[in-house]
Amino acid sequence: MERARMVEEQLAHRGIEDQRVLDAMRRVPRHLFVEESAAPYAYEDHPMPIGDGQTISQPYIVALMLQAARIGPEDRVLDVGTGSGYAAAVAAQLGHRVVSVERHPDLAVGAAATLEALGYRVEVVTGDGTLGWPAAAPYDAIVAAATGPSVPRAWVEQLAPGGRIVMPVGRPGRAQHLALFEHDPDGSLRETNLGSVAFVPLLGAQGWPVP
Template sequence: MDLQSQCEAMLAQLSERGIDDPKVLAAMKQVPREAFVLEEFRADAYRDSALPLTHQQTISQPFIVALMAQALELKPSDRTLEIGAGSGYAAAVLGRLCQEVFTVERVGDLAISAAETIRKLGMANVHVRFGDGTKGWPAEAPFDAISVAAGGTRVPNALVDQLAIGGRLVIPLGRAADSQKLVRIRKLAKDRYKEDDLGAVRFVPLLPDTD
């Protein structure tokens, strides 16, 4: 099966699993996942599974990328912060859904690679920075949406502060990788929030400081 056929099969599977936002499905179709995986995994680019990257990191499975994108409820005018760029794939998907994406990656080599792949795809609205994701991107705050692609026991205060009133933050929370749940937090007012449980997930830990 060629990559295009594999992509169509992936989209059908996402629909079956509850991804029903047509804008999210269109974004998943528009972004070539094979551009973001290691060459040896290119043939598996559209399998619904995580794939290895360098530095013991992974590119998230398509379902998780789509689920998080759908949960963010993005509008075309939104500005989005992503923590944990990894390969840049999820940031590229988000870039198809909103005005601008700012993504932070703590592994320097991955940040460079993600920025280069995104540049080659001509996505000028996606900005990659090497740094400590737990601190967010203060100079560009506030954000209408924040996506955190790493798990922790709580939401870093900096990210809560950088979320606009009415904004949505999606993050995996749990004390261990095998007990995480994906949570959406809506900032209703300065000190008022609503939390939704989006189901069990497994992510790498959210770590401070840069390598």
């Protein structure tokens, strides 16, 4: 099966060690979260376009981000940049509650329909992801699929004590890195660089300006 091969060759053999993440990636049918014409290539390790200038991240990056987020069975998760809903579906296998924010209404509607049809319990909302989603805060983990200039202040305010934020940081089209921010007991954020990445921009009031 292509999904099992993806998990073994692209994830486990490249350092993804969290067994819960690997099991979740085995369960979620990525080919149902891409356009029908792209379905034969859904388990290859590269991003794919999904419309509105957005992409679905490559499987390895999804796994790396969710592994870094350390989502436990009782955790509340904010997923920023729903896209097709794939990463939110994987996160739903790991945590207790997932709220996913998408700024493009068409993508939000499509993702919500796919997630509901497949039985994933994800609340998809349309809005400015840089402002988080206060109604469901606090969150134990916040995961973002777009690169920002820094951590949005709203996310820090909505993060539970001991929470984690995983997001790419850097200017679009230039050097970016994937960062893990951990909420220390003294209230500060400790950053760990997880390596170079390339993501679409995080647009909004506390991200990059909307064109």
